[in-house]
Amino acid sequence: MTEARKTGLSPEKSIIHAAKRPGYGKFSEVLALIKSQMEWGVPLRKIFGSIKRRLQTWPVLVNFLILVETIKTGGGSSLALEILTEYSEKQRDVEVNKKALLRPYVILAFIWSVLIALTTTMVALTVYALASLSLPGATPTPFHVLQEQMNLFSLGILLQCWLSGFFVGKVNEGTFAAGFKYSAMLVLTAHISLALSQSLLGGMLGLAQA
Structure with missing residues (x-):
């Protein structure tokens, strides 16, 4: 123009x-x-x-x-338009550089969602297994109680990932509206991580539904 x-x-x-x-x-x-x-x-x-x-x-x-x-x-005037053009180009370069700098933090959000799902599952299953081994004469805690607790923990993790997505969208793209896609991806990542970790760690610890 x-x-x-x-x-x-x-x-x-x-x-x-x-x-x-x-x-x-x-x-x-x-x-x-x-x-x-x-x-x-x-x-x-x-x-x-x-x-x-x-x-x-x-x-x-x-x-x-x-x-x-x-x-x-x-x-x-052409001079005013040229100044506006230079300003727009500099603004675009700043946005591009900002996204490049913040991209590692976006990746960290997904790594964090996997780790928190894995760690929560590992701690809950390990405590359940150790309690069953250390108290042989006592009545063991029914497995469905552990499942109810894990469902509650999972719900909290998914809710936190959903909220975190909005902040990731705000930081990375400047609007909370952009956080919907990040929230969906973080929740999906956490859900898959929870399902896989509960299945694999439960099998390794020899836990089965009563």
Whole structure:
């Protein structure tokens, strides 16, 4: 858009020209809507009001609002657009670098969900097995009691993983809404880890349902 503005096109025509180029990914649908409305002569502020419901990314909304105000109040000079372009590129680089730096912490969240499931199962089954061996004359605790306790522990682990996913989404992508997918993946990881650890460790310790 900035390059088109430098050639002498109006700000509105520069936006339309830039919107015709491919390679914008998911943003192409929003650009098609902007292009269509601008070709019909809809004011920029009204266009911004219609697309802000479709855009959930805060930096994109801010940049588009600055673009609208730059065009409406400052005439959309090529110098102002170039400054906005440089700012947007630097902001994108910061976001990319931030995600790269935070990616190991996202991986750690999944490792933590596996470890807490494995550790909880190991401790519960080991305590049950040792109690049965150390008290031969006493009445052993029924296995279904252990299962009820394990179900309660498992529910707590899954709930904690679900809540942790929201914080992972907030840290990694900037919104709590993005945490839904992380919550689902963490809960699935913890559930599989609980099922496998209970099956394998129960078999190793020779525990069977009474």
